[in-house]
Structure formats: C-alpha cells, structure tokens
Amino acid sequence: MTWMDAIPEAARVYLENNRLDEVECVIADLPGIARGKAVPASKWEKQAHFHLPNSIFFQTITGEWGEAAGPEGFLEPDMILRPDMSTATAAPWTKDGTLQVIHDAFDQKGRPVGCSPRNVLKRVVDLYKAEGWTPVVAPEMEFYLVGRNIDPAKPIEPMMGRTGRPAAARQAYSMSAVDDYGPVIDDIYEYAEIQGIEIDGITQEGGAGQLEINLRHGDPVKLADEVFFFKRLLREAALKHNCTATFMAKPIEGEPGSAMHVHHSVLDRKGRNIFTGPQGGETDDFFHFIGGLQEHMPSVIAVIAPYVNSYRRYVRDHAAPINLEWGRDNRTTGIRIPISPPEARRVENRLAGMDCNPYLCIAASLACGYLGMKNEIWPDKRFQGDAYEAEDAIPQGLYAALELFDGAKEMQAVLGEEFARVYSIVKHAEYNEFLQVISPWEREHLLLNV
Structure with missing residues (x-):
C-alpha cells in the first residue's frame, strides 16, 4: 500500500486536480501554533519521519523560553515526528499543490513525547x-x-x-x-x-x-x-x-x-x-x-x-x-x-x-x-x-x-x-x-x- 492509499478521499481528489509540489509536516505546540517543516514532494515521499527539537514545547506565546528542559539541561535533543496520514489535507490557499500532514512526536526510544498536545489527548x-x-x-x-x-x-x-x-x-x-x-x-x-x-x-x-x-x-x-x-x-x-x-x-x-x-x-x-x-x-x-x-x-x-x-x-x-x-x-x-x-x-x-x-x-x-x-x-x-x-x-x-x-x-x-x-x-x-x-x-x- 502506498501513502496515497492511506490519505482521506478529499486529499486524493485534491491531488487529482493539482500536481503535488510541497508537503507541510506540522505539529501543534502548547499554544496550538503549527510548527514543522515544508518539504518538497519528491523528498517527502522518500522519508518515513523527520526531526524537530523538543524545545518547541518550551516556548511561550511570545517566542521566549520556559526553563522546562529538565535536569539534563537545555540540550534541545531531536524528537522523531511520524506522519498520521489520516490527517492529510489540502492547503487550498497556496498557488502550488500543497498537502498538510499532522505528525505525532516520539522520543528517540520510540516513546510518545508526554508534553505534545496531541499525545495528551490520545492519552486521555x-x-x-x-x-x-x-x-x-x-x-x-x-x-x-x-x-x-x-x-x-x-x-x-x-x-x-x-x-x-x-x-x-x-x-x-x-x-x-x-x-x-x-x-x-x-x-x-x-x-x-x-x-x-x-x-x-x-x-x-x-x-x-x-x-x-x-x-x-x-x-x-x-x-x-x-x-x-x-x-x-x-x-x-x-x-x-x-x-x-x-x-x-x-x-x-x-x-x-x-x-x-x-x-x-x-x-x-x-x-x-x-x-x-x-x-x-x-x-x-x-x-x-x-x-x-x-x-x-x-x-x-x-x-x-x-x-x-x-x-x-x-x-x-x-x-x-x-x-x-x-x-x-x-x-x-x-x-x-x-x-x-x-x-x-x-x-x-x-x-x-x-x-x-x-x-x-x-x-x-x-x-x-x-x-x-x-x-x-x-x-x-x-x-x-x-x-x-x-x-x-x-x-x-x-x-x-x-x-x-x-x-x-x-x-x-x-x-x-x-x-x-x-x-x-x-x-x-x-x-x-x-x-x-x-x-x-x-x-x-x-x-x-x-
């Protein structure tokens, strides 16, 4: 099964009428702001995950930082972000064909990151x-x-x-x-x-x-x-x-x-x-x-x-x-x-x-x-x-x-x-x-x- 088989019907219909140019890999931080990366479609199709530092969850709404890194210090280790293909949806306001895909955050041992808001909801x-x-x-x-x-x-x-x-x-x-x-x-x-x-x-x-x-x-x-x-x-x-x-x-x-x-x-x-x-x-x-x-x-x-x-x-x-x-x-x-x-x-x-x-x-x-x-x-x-x-x-x-x-x-x-x-x-x-x-x-x- 390809990734196209895993996305919702609305996203498939969008791609039938628009050549996929870019994929926005996004995750919500504590305020609910979309963080992530925009990746060329050709590159995105070849990767199963990408990385962002865990410090995205330590930011205040103004962009400053809370001292929440823990006893190891502010090292900003990478999280592993894996796509949930069921969330794939168009970004219809863009000029080129663009999909948005929400990702889930895991640490480097594969455990869900506890302060990721989507993981908090999944936990409940x-x-x-x-x-x-x-x-x-x-x-x-x-x-x-x-x-x-x-x-x-x-x-x-x-x-x-x-x-x-x-x-x-x-x-x-x-x-x-x-x-x-x-x-x-x-x-x-x-x-x-x-x-x-x-x-x-x-x-x-x-x-x-x-x-x-x-x-x-x-x-x-x-x-x-x-x-x-x-x-x-x-x-x-x-x-x-x-x-x-x-x-x-x-x-x-x-x-x-x-x-x-x-x-x-x-x-x-x-x-x-x-x-x-x-x-x-x-x-x-x-x-x-x-x-x-x-x-x-x-x-x-x-x-x-x-x-x-x-x-x-x-x-x-x-x-x-x-x-x-x-x-x-x-x-x-x-x-x-x-x-x-x-x-x-x-x-x-x-x-x-x-x-x-x-x-x-x-x-x-x-x-x-x-x-x-x-x-x-x-x-x-x-x-x-x-x-x-x-x-x-x-x-x-x-x-x-x-x-x-x-x-x-x-x-x-x-x-x-x-x-x-x-x-x-x-x-x-x-x-x-x-x-x-x-x-x-x-x-x-x-x-x-x-």
Whole structure:
C-alpha cells in the first residue's frame, strides 16, 4: 500500500486536480501554533519521519523560553515526528499543490513525547478505551473578523462589511449580518470543502464581526485536528479579503468574548450512549460526568483559559458563564444539557475560550468527565433560573488558575505528569513576561493620579 492509499478521499481528489509540489509536516505546540517543516514532494515521499527539537514545547506565546528542559539541561535533543496520514489535507490557499500532514512526536526510544498536545489527548482517549468507553465530542468555534491591525497600541476594530460600515454588534443570528461578510464566508466554505472538513453551520454571534462555526460530532482527536486546521483556514480566508480572523478570548472592549464550547457523549462497546438507559432515562454515568466537570474543572481552567486575556471573557451577565452550575437548556450555566433525543444525550462545557489549544481543551474536559465517572462523583442539584446570580466558581486570573493546576495531582496523573510539569513552567514564564508590560490603563490612570 502506498501513502496515497492511506490519505482521506478529499486529499486524493485534491491531488487529482493539482500536481503535488510541497508537503507541510506540522505539529501543534502548547499554544496550538503549527510548527514543522515544508518539504518538497519528491523528498517527502522518500522519508518515513523527520526531526524537530523538543524545545518547541518550551516556548511561550511570545517566542521566549520556559526553563522546562529538565535536569539534563537545555540540550534541545531531536524528537522523531511520524506522519498520521489520516490527517492529510489540502492547503487550498497556496498557488502550488500543497498537502498538510499532522505528525505525532516520539522520543528517540520510540516513546510518545508526554508534553505534545496531541499525545495528551490520545492519552486521555486511551483511558476511556481501557474502560470500554468511546468518547464523542462536537466543538463550537466562536471568532471575530476584524480590520487589519499592525499597531499593538491601537484598539482592535470590527472588519468593514459590504455596506461600507463596520460590522454591527448585538445582531445575534442575523442573516443580514452574515451576508455583510459573505465573500469571506464563501471562501471559508470552499476551503473547508476542499479540505474535507464538514461544517454543521455558521451563525452571527452577539459581537461586532463575531461568528460561530459548528463542526460535526465525532472522534476527539479527529475533531481537535479539524479545529487546529480550521484556525489556519479561517485566517487565510480572512487575509484574502483584507481582514483578520482572531481567536482571542476578548479582542474588543465592550463586546462578548469568544468561546469554544465542547459537547460530550460517551459510547459503550456496542455503540450505545452510556448517558441514556434502556428506557431512555438518564444514567448514573450521565450524572457522574457532570459531577466530574463540577469537581475538577477549576483545576484545568489554566488549560482552557490559557492567557491573561482569557479572563477578560469571564464577566458576569456578558455572554460567558462564570459558574459551574448545570442546567437543562440554560445558557447561563457553565455546564448545559442541550435539548436532544435520548440516543443523542450530551453534556456541553461552555467554559473554554477559543484561544485554547483544541487538543488540550478537549483532553482537559474529557479528563474531568472521566474522573467523575471513575470516582462516581454526583453533581450538585440542577440549577434553575439565571445562573449569573450564582456564586463565582472559577479562578479570576491566570496566576490563581495555575496555582489550582499545580495542586491537582489526580488530574495531572490523567493528563500526564510530564505535560503538567512543562505546561506549568511555560505558563508561569509567560505570565512573568506579561508583568513586565505597562498597559495603557496604567499610564492613563496612574501616571499623574497616584
């Protein structure tokens, strides 16, 4: 069997119409940035793997380094990166025929690299499989289309619509608002179709220039791969129309933040939803999964809300939950049970920001549910009413969130102790970098008044 036999149908169709010129060998780092190498097709076909230094997982979002190398020192040994051919997909915005292929990271003894985000998610999925469970997820991606911004001191503004006015806020679910940036959306649909990514729907959200795209439910690793690819797709489609797609949790002052809601269900060995009993009722596992989210979600907020900006999204009465209550068809609760038939019963985690790494976010959320089911944790009583009136239940800043993460030994055992060690070091280094920056607010209010 050749490598062509192992790639998805969409990639084969693309290559039937485009001569393969280059292959992008990519892997996600801790922030979710694509790292890797672009290789000429003729060379790529002759190699089974390639190398990158393990230090790609020690970088902060600014490109600085956390001291996470371990006792051996900062030697930057090579990892072995092997392609997962099932991830092969086109890069349709390129002029020449280009494939993107996600790779998995191994050390030189063939062991999975513990701090690689895709390996972290695979580790959690394997824990489910050991119990006879198959997790299923469906992500919802919120993001903003904004005007070009090359001056960090300048506030971010919504993109200019076809009407000649900036995209309007507070027009949630408006079809006219979606039409206002129709050319960008047309290219999003076209790129997604070429890449073989199935979009479940696009809607206008409440922010100025804010959209939501839903993906079809499926395997957690596959869906994380699609979100990883989709972020790049969205950026390329936006740049083609002189605007920018941003996944910041809170890019525009006074507008809602952008979330990545994750829906979860779990199947047994026979493919039946374990959240639903023989008579269609809710099972103990259903309630234990919710209980696990309530019990353990505070310890992974640092993973699903990974930057100082992430916590600007958690504002009471401003379209983002700040609680761990659960409710039925209640979007004010952090944990929502959507309306669905019994066979599709699922749990929605509404806490994660779109600035998260999709592999780590899904891994952390599934880890909470896993611990809930393994330890038979029962949730609090279902919340009824406006949960914005409930008590705050999550840390309100990155430093506090990291303290909870560092103390969560049971959660670290699920996600992997090597990942937990490296992640904590890198995020603390990143936070210390932020503390060196003096903000416009400080200059405006403290310069002459204190």
